[in-house]
Amino acid sequence: MTSLTTIIRRSRLRDQMFIIVGVLAxxxxxxxxxxxxxxxxxxxFGRLHWGFLTSFPSRHPEKAGILSAWVGTLCVMVVTASTAVPLGVAAGIYLEEYARRxxxxxxxxxxxxNLAxxxxxxxxxMxxxxFVYQFNLGHSIQTAGLTLAILILPIIIVATREALRAIPQEIREAAYAQGATRWQTVWFHLLPYSMGGIATGVIIALSRAIGETAPxxxxGALTYIAFLPPSPVHPESPYNSMSWLRSEFTVLPIQMFNWVSRPQKEFHLNAAATGLVLLVVTLSLNAVAIVLRYRIRRRIKW
Amino acid sequence: MSVIPHTLGSPEAPHKSVTLRVTRSWGSRLMDVIMRWLLRVAAVSSVLITLGIVTVLITESLPFFKQVSIGEFLTDTHWTPLFANPHYGILPLVMGTLVTTLVALLVALPVGTVVAIYLSEYAPVAVREILKPVLELLSAVPTVVYGYFALLFVTPLLQRLMPGLPGFNMLSAGLVMGIMIIPYVSSLSEDAMRAVPMLLREGAYAMGASRLTTALRVVYPAALSGIGAAYILAISRAIGETMIVAIAAGQQPNLTIDPTQQAATISAFIVQVCLGDLPHGSIGYQSIFAAGVTLMLMTLVFNILGHWLRKRYRQVY
Structure with missing residues (x-):
């Protein structure tokens, strides 16, 4: 017969072992x-120098750079953010504040x-x-931006709803008691108070969009682009132009994919350097989101 | 909710008769109505996206299924839509997808579950608060970077252990994919396990159960609906994952269950075709939509399963 102390010792041992397994995992x-x-x-790291950021891709791996790729990523993100953020936040507000069951x-x-x-x-x-064949938007920055916007829309909607849900009901009632309309309540109270949470979700969503390659x-994003989209600012009237939206483009992950798929080792080094840039951007965006979330949780106590 | 006491106005102030009137201006009321409609339109747009996806997948793949019978599509064992002698059997691509997914799940499910149990039941709060976000960074890394890592780091490493392993293989792609989806499993499972009320644990301890027994026999089963949903999400992520397999698992359709072989997955095939310049309306163009429908149906099955699981085994405390 095993004594009680043996049983206890054994289960303690198993607990210890599980902790080791858990830490290892x-x-x-x-x-x-x-x-x-x-x-x-x-x-x-050896490839990461100023010239790498300011050169176009090239047949010669040591001369090749990611200028068109990072400019492309930036342009696509502008379209994505300016579409997905208003749409996603609006949908989130409607579902959380307006919609009845x-x-x-x-x-x-x-x-x-399901979309997620x-x-x-x-x-x-899709x-x-x-976009490409029905709406004839072309293999362009606007198509890419809209595609990624649709892709991250669920993330922004969910983040907005969670941020709004965290605001206590009394805030809304106080606003209504002052005669505010529903929209005034949302605009002057709920949105400012949930801004931190929404911003966290938007940052996470954009960092996801920056890394997306397959869509x-x-x-039909091209893998070899040795030009920049036309500048949005013009010296003469009307001073700005949206023609960059219709420009063909490449982005950082596609440039990296292109270099990984080549057999030459030198191009792999370029791919690694591009990967580093991507990692630094996405991981720092996520770090910002983590810090933001942590600070909101500490500061706001309803 | 507390009742606010009527202390309006200071006691010294002389009483005036106040007529309460709704003083909302026309502008603010109009704004309210306009915004209500704008917000509703935004919410409805999410449904339009789904409609768009379904419509495009169906209309673009219908011409394909007019030329290729569903029977041939499902039973032919060769997938060579771009060859002179085309075969349209989706099986090799489905098999490639399933094998890489299985390898990934063999990594992600056990590791993710152990991590979840450790973080929820054992780790001190401070450790958990740090480890959880750091682990979640794993799913923030762009997949193309994982593809690079699988092809140029993991595969050479595996080749040292297994001489003769080809440069493209499903094993390394699956392993890296498994690591990538660990946070999907661990974070959601941990949330589910922490939602299990303390009373249940205390009950188990009172009966003399050890921590491990409590975790495995009480907390895990109680959180099963949430954990199941986490597993399902991980599975559909693995099925749909594209860049890792497109880079590291190879591009040749190959009907095999041996993970050390190279094989194309459904998603890798779509990428491969899109990199070339295919004319709109050609059978090659239509074939990617047929492949897309298959992929969509595979993930849909798991999504519905997850939904059902959550509803069926939901425990309300």
Whole structure:
């Protein structure tokens, strides 16, 4: 017969062993992340100099750079953010503050949950069929921006709703008691108070969009672009032009994919350097989001 | 909710008769109506996206299925739509997708679950607060970067252990994909396990259960609907993942269950075709939509399963 102390000792031992396993499992992720960073740095750090950022891609790996790629990423993100943020925040506000429980709201909710599970390449196919061939928007920055906007819309909607839900009901009632309309309540109270939470969601969503490759390949983003989109600012009247929207483009992840797929080792170094740039951008965006979330949680106590 | 006491106006102030009147101006009322409609339009647009996806997938793949029978599509064991002698059997691509997904799940499900149990039941709060966001960075890394890592770091590493492993193989792509989806499993499972009320744990401890027994026999089953949903999300992520497999698993359709072989997945095929310049309306162009429909249906099955699981096994405390 085993005594009570043996049983206790055994289960303590099993607890200890599980803690070791748990720490190891957690470390597996961290170590991979570290290995990824070190591997990219080892291969790509040598290439990261000013010229790499200010040159176009080239047949000669040592002369090639990512100028057109990062400008493309920037332009696409401008379109994506200016479409997805107003649309997503508006949809979030409607669902959280206006919509009554009905079969229609139910459908919208299920739909948003399902959209989050749709593979990104399917969004690309939809954009190819709809934007490129139905609306004739071309293989352009505007098509890419809209595609990514649709892709990140669910993330922004969900973040907006969560931020709004965290605001206590009393705030709304206080506003109504002062005679505010629903929209005035939203605009002067709810939006300012939920701004931090919404911003966190937007940042996470944009960092996801920056790294997306597959849907942009699907809509026919070119892999070799040795020109920049036309400048939005012109010296003579009307001083600005939106023609950059219709320009062909490439983005950082596609440039990286192009270089990875080549057999020559030198191009792989360029790919690593591009990967480093991508990693620095996406990881720092995420770090900002984490800090923001943490500060909101500490500061606001309703 | 507290009742606000009527202390309006200071006691010294002389009483005046106040007529309460709704003083909303025309402008603010008009604005309210306009905004209500604008916001509603935005909410409805999310439904339009789904309609757009379904419509495009159906209308663009219909011409394909007029030329290729569903029977041939599902049973032919070769996928060579761009060859002179075309075969349109989706099986090799489906198999490639399933094998890479399976490898990824063999990594992500056990590791993610153990991480979730550790973070929820064992780790001190401070450790959890740091580890969870750091782990979530794993899913923030662009997938093309993971593809690079799989092809040029993991594969050479595996080749040292397994001489003869080809440069493109499903094993390394699947392994890296598995690491990538760990946070999907661990974060959501951990949320679900932490939502299990403390009373249940205390009940188990009172019966003399150890921490591990409590975690595995009480908390895990109680959180099963949330954990199941996390698993399902991980599965549909793995099925739809594109860049890692397109870079590291190879581009040749290959009907095999051996993960050390190279094989194209559904998503990798779509990418490969789109990189070339295919004329709109050609059978090659239509074939990517047929492949897309298959991919969509595969993820849809899991999404519906996840939805059902959440509803069916939802425990309300």
């Amino acid at each position: 957690t470390l597996l992720g961290m170590i991979t992340l570290l290995a990824l960073l070190l591997d990219l740095s080892r291969d790509g 009905s079969w229609f709201t139910e459908i919208i909710e299920i739909n948003i949950a 599970g749709v593979p990104s390449i399917i969004y690309g196919l 954009a190819l069929g709809l 942009l390949i699907t809509i």
